Amino acid sequence: MKLTAGANVNASKPHAGRAMPARMRFAFGGLALAGFFAIGAPVLANALHISTPAASFALLAGGLVGLGLRLGSQMDALERHSFEDPMTRVGNRRQWQTRLNTELDRAIESRMPLSVLMLDLDNLKSLNDAGGHGCGDRALALVGEVLLATCRSRDVPVRLGGDEFAVVLPRTRPAEAKILAERIRSEISRRRVGMESPLDRLLTVSIGIADLESISDVRADLLVESADAALYRAKSSGRDRIEVKGPANDTSGVFRFDEKRPQRRVTA
Known part of the structure; x- marks a missing residue:
């Protein structure tokens, strides 16, 4: 076989450069x-x-x-x-399906609250069009970094695919979920400052929140649909915002992230 100038000699060898099986x-x-x-x-x-x-x-x-x-x-x-999304290092859809069902069963059994965040990059297509797919990949990776840095150890952040992310929030009421969602949104806004164009202009997220009290029947698919509806309302209301499905003004029993827990008094 004749090789043209500059041709790769290993191209005709199917196992060239591969590790030992x-x-x-x-x-x-x-x-x-x-x-x-x-x-x-x-x-x-x-x-x-x-x-x-x-x-x-x-x-x-x-x-x-x-x-x-x-x-x-x-x-x-x-x-x-x-169970990991290779680009963002958060969980993937497989982990989402497994952990959502597990945490839902646990919430029902223990009668504890459970919330879900649905998060969507607002302008991924525009980022890809203006800066190439590498620009969109950097935006996705940054969202993954923020989720891993912001979510608590018991939370389950995942990438569902494309520009869609979600977080399972065990033992979390909507009011507390909204505090966490705002931290995620504001941290992404903070990190985009000083980044190259178009990331500095177009990198924003919208977030929808739902909990068990926002659905008529305790089912995983209804919980996701409820959070999706809140996300759709956030995107249709201007993007770069958070919407909650159902009441989110009940702060009873909610621990604020910036507060310190009171010290317990030990009696003799």
């Missing part, structure tokens, strides 16, 4: 482990004054424990990545 790595690892046992068992037996079979068993047990820890760590990493 996992099955080959395991095969070589097994061969190295067998060699380690063959050489190490007599040495260990002589050093500890034990029989060679006992030394072989000790090496085998240690090797299997180490292998199990390594494989377990890799499985944990794979599971985390399977």
Whole structure:
């Protein structure tokens, strides 16, 4: 086969530049482990004054424990990545469906409040048109950073796809959810100051909030629809704003983020 000037020689090789397949790595690892046992068992037996079979068993047990820890760590990493959106580092739709149903069941069982935020980038198409898809990707990544930095440890921020994000807020009333939503919106507005154009002009978000009391039947799909309706009202009312479906003025039992909890008085 003739190659033109500047052609990539590896282009015709389907496996050029690829890492060794996992099955080959395991095969070589097994061969190295067998060699380690063959050489190490007599040495260990002589050093500890034990029989060679006992030394072989000790090496085998240690090797299997180490292998199990390594494989377990890799499985944990794979599971985390399977629930993560690679661009924004928040959860993905799979995590959304799993955790929303879990938290809904938990809220029903414990009779605790549950709120949901639906968040939408207002101008993602305009950002892509004006600055290219790289500009839109930076906007999405920034929203992910803000969500991870702003949400509490019990909250579940996810990217549903495209320009749509959501947050599951366990044990959270609408009034408290609105405080968190405003923090998210204002932090995104703050971070866009000084960024390159068009991000400094077009990067805004609208947020809709709903809780269990805003729906007629306690179902996950109705809760999402209710938050979506609030989001639609926010976008149709001018964007870069927050709307709540249902009453959000009940602040009883709500802990404000900027307040300090009163110290409990310990009596003798």
